[in-house]
Amino acid sequence: MLRTIKPKNARSKRVLDARQPKEIEDARTAIFVKGTHTGEVVKNVMKELMALKRPHAIAFNKKNPILPFDTASKSEASLEFFSGKNDASMFVVGQTTKKRPNGLTFVRMFDNKVLDMTEVGVVSWKGMSEFKTPKATPGHKPLMHFASELFDTHPRFAQLKSMLVDFFNGEEIDSICLPGLEHVISVSCGPTPDALNNATAIAYASRPTTALEDTSNLPMVHIRTYTVKLLASGTRVPRVELTPMGPSLDLSLRRHQAADSELLKQAMKRPKLKKTDVEKGLGQRKKNMEVDEMGDLRGKVHVGKQDLAKLQTRKMKGLKAAPGEQEDEEMGDDTESPRKRRKQA
Secondary structure (H helix, E strand, C coil): CCCCCCCCCHHHHHHHHHCCCCCCCCCCCEEEEECCCCCHHHHHHHHHHHHHHCCCEEEEEEECCCCCCCCCCCHHHHHHHHHHHHCCCEEEEEECCCCCCCEEEEEEEECCEEEEEEEEEEEEEECHHHCCCCCCCCCCCCEEEEECCHHHHCHHHHHHHHHHHHHHCCCCCCCCCHHHCCEEEEEEECCCCHHHCCCCHHHHHCCCHHHHHCCCCCCCEEEEEEEEEEECCCCCCCEEEEEECCCEEEEEEEEEECCCHHHHHHHCCCCCCCHHHHHHCCCCCCCCEEECCCCCEEECCCCCCCCHHHCCCCCCCCCCCCHHHHHHHHHCCCCCCHHHHHHHC
């Protein structure tokens, strides 16, 4: 447990206030931790990921006896201590064993507590040095692209997608100009097995735990990084070309730990809106309106039952009733109109 620190001056008070929860959080800081046994593959892959994460990355050079999935060890307490001391909300733990070689564990924290974890194995990789192409500027916000339906339907891939988005996500911005978009991170899956074509989260949630832990049939995850080159196209919209920048990673899913329901509920909780913001319409929930996957705003309009008797049709001169006929309709069928009486006379 971290001791309670009382600020002694204004500078230390500003630092402590910056660590308090905010409505719009700062960029997530990731700590790269080496386990007791790390090979060259794990070390190089962690360096490549750290190059993409800079400047919000901290590297621990010494080896640490941290086993994230071992509940009997003191690993969870160590992660909580490192998280509170460095104000970091994500960890990347590298560990190589005979049973699980070249393993990387992504750990996500909330309130200095472990929220969820997922482990991947490095099957193959290529570093930035192997691509003799221009590199992106460190600290720029990347464009994330997930090219598989499994990232929305399968719970394991959905967790990995959420983890990667939080890992590479930088500061929250309202808009970005095209020249400011320097690199793209594309995440795709290998050939999807027939058993996972129509997979849904509900179907997999009803399966036993042993079936969810089996990762032998899950496809491989491919991570590719490209730089964006904008060329003239003769129109206002430029022609975009993607150039491989590196790193290139092929990962396989392994163990995972889902988030606790109560802790996840606290992590997803949003602050209450101020009365002035509600009166201005900022953040007010709009009924029957939603944003689709492409970012387009769609709405539903509910129309009441239409009364056809009151329907206004097109007016025609030939259908207009004569003045005598209108009086006749008002008097009833028993009375004769003056025009009929004149004809009879």
